[in-house]
Amino acid sequence: MSGADLNVVALCGGVGGAKLAYGLNRLLGARLAVIVNTGDDFEHLGLTISPDIDTVVYTLGELADEERGWGRAGESWNFMEALGGLKGETWFRLGDRDLAMHVLRSRALSAGVTLTDFTGRIASHLGIEASILPMTDDPFATIVVTADQKLAFQRYFVELQARPEVRKIEFQSPSGGTATGAALRAIGAADAIIVCPSNPYLSIDPILAVPGIRAALDAAKAPIVAISPLVGGRAIKGPTAKIMNELGVATNCASIVTHYGFLDGLVMDREDQADADAIGIPVHVTNTIMRSKDERVQLARECLRFLDRLNS
Secondary structure (H helix, E strand, O other), X not given: OOHHHOOEEEEEOOHHHHHHHHHHHHHHHHHEEEEEOOOOOEEEXXXXXXXXXXXXXXXXXOOEOOOOOOOEOOOOOHHHHHHHHOOOOOOOOOOHHHHHHHHHXXXXXXXXXXXXXXXXXXXXXXXXXXXXXXXXXXXXXXXXXXXXXXXXXXXXXXXXXXXXXXXXXXXXOOOOOOEOHHHHHHHHHOOEEXXXXXXXXXXXXXXXXXXXXXXXXXHOOOOEEEEOOEEOOEEOOOOHHHHHHHOOOOOOHHHHHHHHOOOOEEEEEHHHHHHHHHOOOOEEEEOOOOOOXXXXXXXXXXXHHHHHHHHO
C-alpha cells in the first residue's frame, strides 16, 4: 500500500495545521480524517465560537483569507463597527461572513445537534471530502496559567496577544468531556497518523488530554509521525518558541520528539538538519514552510512518502 492509498488521521490545530490538512485533503480526499482541537472554543456575545474548526473548514473549503491568515476571504466588518459604536466588546474580531457560521452553529447546538454533526454538515455543504472531526462534543477549555492569574485561552491569545509569561497550561472539562466516537473510530481505522505542525502545547496537547485519545493512539498499530512546527529553532507563526522558552524547554526538534513521546518518525525542515542525529527516531528532512497551496500539497506528499518508508 502506497502513501496515497492510506487512510490517514491528522491531529490539527489552527493555521499551520490547516495548511497541511489542505495538502493532505488534495491527495487523500475521503481517506483523510482531521481531528481538530476545540480547547480554543468559547462562548462570546452569546455565540459558540470554534476558531480552529472554522480555520480548517475555511481552509479546506477554499474560503480562507490567505493574506490575513485567519477568517474568511472577502470579509467585511459592519457588525464589529456597530458593536463598537454601542460600547460592546470588540477585542475578538468577528467578521460579517464569519458571523454566519457562529449563528448557525449556536442555533444548531442549542437544538441538540452535536458539534461533530454540525461540522460534518457544513463541510459537506462546502464540498470538503475529508472528515473534519472535533476532538470532543463536550465543553473542553485550555487555560493558560501565568505568574499572577489563570487566563481563558482567547483572553491570553487574542486579547493579550500571547504576551504574558506562561508558567503552566491546564485543561478543564466541567462535564467530564470525552473523545467522540467518530474520532476514536478514525484513529482505530488509520493506516497512518500525522501530527500537524501546530503548536504542541496549545493545539495538540488539548487533543491528547481528552480522555480516550491518548489511549487510542497508544493502541494504534499505525505509524505516527509529526511535522516539527520549528524552522531553525523558531516558530513560523504563533508563540510556540516563546512558550517553550518560558517552560524551560530547548527550542529544537529533539524537544518536540521528547514532548510527544509516542512518535515513530519526525518530519523536520532543512534548516534544522544539523539536529537530525540527536532525534533518536527516523527523520525526514524537507522544506516544511508552506507559503503557497502547491507547497502545502508538496509537504503532504513528502509526509506520505516518509510513511511509505516507515511501513516498508
